Amino acid sequence: MPEAASSLPAPGTDALPKTYDPAGTEARWQAAWEQAGAFHPDPNAPGEPFSVVIPPPNVTGSLHMGHAFNTALIDTVVRFQRLQGKNVLCLPGTDHASIAVQTILEKQLKAEGTSKNHLGRDAFFERAWAWKAESGGTIVGQLRRLGYSVDWRRERFTLDPGLNKAVVEAFVKLHEQGLIYRGEYLVNWCPASGSAVSDLEVEMKEVDGSLWYLRYPLTPVEGDSIDHLVVATTRPETMLGDTAVAVNPADPRYAHLVGRSIELPLVGRRIPIVADEHVDPAFGTGCVKVTPAHDPNDFAIGQRHGLPQITVMAKDGTMNEAAGRFGGLDRFEARQAVVAAMEAEGLLLKVEPHRHSVPYSDRGKVPVEPLLSTQWFVRAEPLAARCRTALDHPAGPEPRFVPERWSKVYRDWLTDIRDWCISRQLWWGHRIPAWFVVSETGGVITEATPYVVARNEAEALAQAEAQFGAASRSAGRELVIEQDPDILDTWFSSGLWPFSTLGWPDPEAADLATWYPTSVLVTGFDIIFFWVARMTMLAGALLPEAGAPFGDVYIHGLVRDENNRKMSKSAGNGIDPLLLIERYGADALRFALVREVAGAGQDIRLDYDRKCAELYGSYRLGEAAKLLYEFAWNDLCDQYIEWAKPRLFGDDGVSRTAARRVLGHSLEALLVMLHPLMPHLSEDLWHAVTGAEATEFLALQRWPQPEPAWLDPSHESAFQFGIDAVRAIRNLRALSGVKPSEKLPIGIHTPTTARQDFVIANQEKITRLVGASDLHWEAEPTAGQQLGIVDSDAQVGLTVPQQSLDALKERLQKDLAKVEKEIAGLQGRLANPNFAGKAPPEVVAECQANLAEAQAQAELLRGRLGELG
RNA sequence: GGGCGAUUAGCUCAGAGGUAGAGCACUACCUUGACACGGUAGGAGUCACUGGUUCGAUUCCAGUAUCGCCCA
Numbered sequence: 001m002p003e004a005a006s007s008l009p010a011p012g013t014d015a016l017p018k019t020y021d022p023a024g025t026e027a028r029w030q031a032a033w034e035q036a037g038a039f040h041p042d043p044n045a046p047g048e049p050f051s052v053v054i055p056p057p058n059v060t061g062s063l064h065m066g067h068a069f070n071t072a073l074i075d076t077v078v079r080f081q082r083l084q085g086k087n088v089l090c091l092p093g094t095d096h097a098s099i100a101v102q103t104i105l106e107k108q109l110k111a112e113g114t115s116k117n118h119l120g121r122d123a124f125f126e127r128a129w130a131w132k133a134e135s136g137g138t139i140v141g142q143l144r145r146l147g148y149s150v151d152w153r154r155e156r157f158t159l160d161p162g163l164n165k166a167v168v169e170a171f172v173k174l175h176e177q178g179l180i181y182r183g184e185y186l187v188n189w190c191p192a193s194g195s196a197v198s199d200l201e202v203e204m205k206e207v208d209g210s211l212w213y214l215r216y217p218l219t220p221v222e223g224d225s226i227d228h229l230v231v232a233t234t235r236p237e238t239m240l241g242d243t244a245v246a247v248n249p250a251d252p253r254y255a256h257l258v259g260r261s262i263e264l265p266l267v268g269r270r271i272p273i274v275a276d277e278h279v280d281p282a283f284g285t286g287c288v289k290v291t292p293a294h295d296p297n298d299f300a301i302g303q304r305h306g307l308p309q310i311t312v313m314a315k316d317g318t319m320n321e322a323a324g325r326f327g328g329l330d331r332f333e334a335r336q337a338v339v340a341a342m343e344a345e346g347l348l349l350k351v352e353p354h355r356h357s358v359p360y361s362d363r364g365k366v367p368v369e370p371l372l373s374t375q376w377f378v379r380a381e382p383l384a385a386r387c388r389t390a391l392d393h394p395a396g397p398e399p400r401f402v403p404e405r406w407s408k409v410y411r412d413w414l415t416d417i418r419d420w421c422i423s424r425q426l427w428w429g430h431r432i433p434a435w436f437v438v439s440e441t442g443g444v445i446t447e448a449t450p451y452v453v454a455r456n457e458a459e460a461l462a463q464a465e466a467q468f469g470a471a472s473r474s475a476g477r478e479l480v481i482e483q484d485p486d487i488l489d490t491w492f493s494s495g496l497w498p499f500s501t502l503g504w505p506d507p508e509a510a511d512l513a514t515w516y517p518t519s520v521l522v523t524g525f526d527i528i529f530f531w532v533a534r535m536t537m538l539a540g541a542l543l544p545e546a547g548a549p550f551g552d553v554y555i556h557g558l559v560r561d562e563n564n565r566k567m568s569k570s571a572g573n574g575i576d577p578l579l580l581i582e583r584y585g586a587d588a589l590r591f592a593l594v595r596e597v598a599g600a601g602q603d604i605r606l607d608y609d610r611k612c613a614e615l616y617g618s619y620r621l622g623e624a625a626k627l628l629y630e631f632a633w634n635d636l637c638d639q640y641i642e643w644a645k646p647r648l649f650g651d652d653g654v655s656r657t658a659a660r661r662v663l664g665h666s667l668e669a670l671l672v673m674l675h676p677l678m679p680h681l682s683e684d685l686w687h688a689v690t691g692a693e694a695t696e697f698l699a700l701q702r703w704p705q706p707e708p709a710w711l712d713p714s715h716e717s718a719f720q721f722g723i724d725a726v727r728a729i730r731n732l733r734a735l736s737g738v739k740p741s742e743k744l745p746i747g748i749h750t751p752t753t754a755r756q757d758f759v760i761a762n763q764e765k766i767t768r769l770v771g772a773s774d775l776h777w778e779a780e781p782t783a784g785q786q787l788g789i790v791d792s793d794a795q796v797g798l799t800v801p802q803q804s805l806d807a808l809k810e811r812l813q814k815d816l817a818k819v820e821k822e823i824a825g826l827q828g829r830l831a832n833p834n835f836a837g838k839a840p841p842e843v844v845a846e847c848q849a850n851l852a853e854a855q856a857q858a859e860l861l862r863g864r865l866g867e868l869g
Numbered sequence: 870g871g872g873c874g875a876u877u878a879g880c881u882c883a884g885a886g887g888u889a890g891a892g893c894a895c896u897a898c899c900u901u902g903a904c905a906c907g908g909u910a911g912g913a914g915u916c917a918c919u920g921g922u923u924c925g926a927u928u929c930c931a932g933u934a935u936c937g938c939c940c941a
Contacts, residue, residue: 204940204941357941405873405874406873408872408873409872409873409939409940412872412873412939412940413939413940525938525939526939529939595892622883623883626883626891626892630891637903637904641903642903645902645903649902727909727910730909730910731909731910731911733909733910734897734898734909734910734911735910735911737897737898739898739899740898740899740901740908740909741899741901768901768902771901822888825888829887829888829924829925832924832925833924834923834924834925835924835925836924837924838923838924838925839887839924839925843887843925846887847887
């Protein structure tokens with residue numbers, strides 16, 4: 001703390017405007033910080049590196065409360081670390097959000113009467129970039145408006161050329177390691193976006209549906225007692241692709257039928273009856289239809305029994321030619337049509353209402369279709385295994401979750417993980433760096449077309465030439481390669497964010513050397529799987545030496561909107577943060593958001609700056625905010641300034657200067673500590689208080705150090721006595737109905753000399769604080785005054801109107817009852833031999849002291865009551 | 870079905886093995902020299918329930934109930 005700077009402007013000078021103008025002040029300091037490059041760190045600068053990459057917001061839409069909350073938390077952490085003297089990098093950026101953006105653009109095109117196919121891939125991409133420039137610009141502007149202390153020069157976008165290089169490199173490396181493969185599997189198909197999506201992008205929803213009971217005729221055999229089975233299904237339209245009926249092997253009702261066959265209605269296919277453990281005998285009739293190409297469970301049954309997979313649905317959600325006469329119908333129309341056809345043939349036994357889970361596409365908001373499709377996958381288990389091992393690292397878990405319990409959520413997800421489908425049949429995104437040697441399969445891409453994975457087309461061609469060139473030429477074919485039209489899941493590029501933004505895969509990248517792994521990742525629990533786990537998995541494979549891509553993962557809650565009110569304070573839900581910023585300023589919004597954060601863990605009583613540093617450092621930001629608020633308001637303003645006023649406005653020059661110094665010093669320390677939470681206001685006030693040059697910034701100052709020499713316990717207890725005495729007098733006055741403006745003779749009575757000395761030394765202040773006409777102090781109370789009890793060692797007295805005596809008496813009785821209850825409790829405890837014998841001696845001693853104090857107070861109270869009659 | 874979290878003042882939530890706090894709301898009084906989007910003072914809680922550990926449990930443990938979230 002620079003000593004020279006600690007002084008206040010002389011009273012009466014208009015150093016600050018009367019009302020605070022958040023918009024103007026905040027804009028001014030944001031411009032000043034940016035112009036000075038205050039948050040542009042140098043990787044070669046001294047200081048312990050500290051780095052954060054922000055969760056890149058999507059380039060769709062506008063800043064919402066969740067962004068504001070996340071930003072407030074991150075910026076508080078990085079500003080605090082900067083004040084600690086660390087070499088802090090906070091790196092911003094945005095996410096290209098394939099599906100979301102493409103959906104928006106396609107809707108726009110549709111409104112214009114055109115389509116992406118009509119436009120063509122290149123023109124569509126151009127349009128998407130234009131959208132990104134505008135929409136991405138909007139959200140970046142809004143992040144700036146919050147006062148984010150990031151390095152805007154290093155701003156990145158998940159689809160920028162540098163990141164594309166990283167994505168290609170990552171894909172190639174993972175493919176080389178055998179961690180990426182291509183194959184035909186049952187994937188989640190979203191008919192709305194016309195693309196495969198990953199398991200994470202599917203949300204199970206409970207819906208009210210029906211359970212249809214269908215008669216499936218048995219292939220007749222001589223001597224049959226029954227001629228059909230009944231299967232129950234929630235998706236009758238898929239029966240067109242049935243390739244078996246399954247029963248539980250232990251089900252006595254059907255055991256004898258296993259091995260027989262069914263004549264599949266409407267289709268006429270003969271399908272077997274198989275026995276499979278998976279079938280629940282208690283569900284429906286205990287017989288289930290098996291459609292391997294349209295249901296994950298049936299797919300598994302099909303695998304176990306070697307059943308054919310018949311796909312009866314096209315990728316747009318309509319039935320295909322394999323559906324026979326139902327071909328061309330939408331899947332939901334087909335459902336009705338199949339049911340009607342079955343009914344017409346007398347094969348519909350009954351329909352029951354049935355509530356069940358249906359997979360919905362997160363983005364598309366329509367049911368996803370399990371569909372057989374050839375896609376690219378990341379082999380998840382080896383990556384997940386590495387992450388699980390890192391959690392058991394001998395030096396502590398990597399990464400370390402705060403709060404710790406999220407570690408379990410993370411670990412559980414990484415256990416029994418399924419492979420990650422990373423290809424998307426979309427345009428807006430990173431094109432998959434694989435080239436098909438289409439000349440091998442007649443110029444078209446099929447399941448069997450060989451491919452090469454390469455960093456660019458030239459490399460791909462060279463590889464293809466090496467592998468297929470000779471054979472191709474000898475067969476008289478020209479070698480032709482064609483890049484995979486598909487793109488990668490957005491989360492594949494987001495998953496590289498902590499290192500791709502720092503320069504990976506460039507081995508010389510200085511930022512990467514200094515700031516990787518990053519220090520802390522701050523994000524919401526909703527994207528632990530989507531993002532946090534993908535980053536740790538990919539980092540484990542691509543930068544295995546560096547450990548986890550971030551030291552800590554600070555998981556915060558969500559700002560609740562709509563139904564789950566959380567913003568009840570400001571009434572209506574889903575509040576636009578920009579409106580709040582407009583009205584109250586970014587600082588106010590940030591402070592309010594951070595104050596709401598819950599902290600967890602132990603609390604230690606230390607002086608404010610030490611304690612505050614601890615809270616910031618352990619990410620208990622909400623507690624830090626509350627503590628500072630209390631200090632600023634209750635201690636500094638309510639108490640210190642009030643008591644210092646006579647000195648500040650008094651004639652004693654030395655005393656006045658001292659008071660101003662102390663106040664200035666306290667204020668400055670407060671401003672530093674407040675800065676992470678309210679950067680603009682603190683910066684502004686700091687300049688006003690210290691008169692610092694416009695080129696100097698509070699943002700770049702140092703955290704205040706506690707000064708042990710300034711601690712004075714006797715002074716502190718005397719001051720506390722003063723505060724308590726004033727409160728006791730005010731209390732007595734309020735109770736007696738004495739107007740605050742009415743000046744009265746007031747007495748403070750204490751036999752303790754140190755306290756008397758304090759009262760004498762502060763006579764003028766106390767007189768003013770309690771509105772006394774005459775303040776006197778002596779060991780014994782003045783006759784005729786009513787007394788209020790400060791503690792067993794001090795009373796205050798004043799003359800009160802006769803009619804308030806009853807109120808006083810009531811109060812005394814109440815106080816007495818409370819004290820007596822306390823005495824009873826303490827006596828009971830002390831009388832218990834177990835307590836005296838087993839409790840720690842200091843607890844017993846404290847208990848005895850409390851009892852003595854309570855008894856003395858009770859004595860005083862009884863005396864007072866006796867005098868009142 | 871499995872897991873996690875919550876249950877404390879009218880509301881939103883802190884808290885901690887030694888007998889409970891804040892903000893808002895409420896009541897009374899007050900425009901006093903930083904502040905009326907303010908001040909001073911006050912009322913308000915069986916800390917969900919049942920057991921256990923302990924000298925002592927609202928706090929730790931187990932179970933129950935209700936609510937919420939995640940995974941299947």
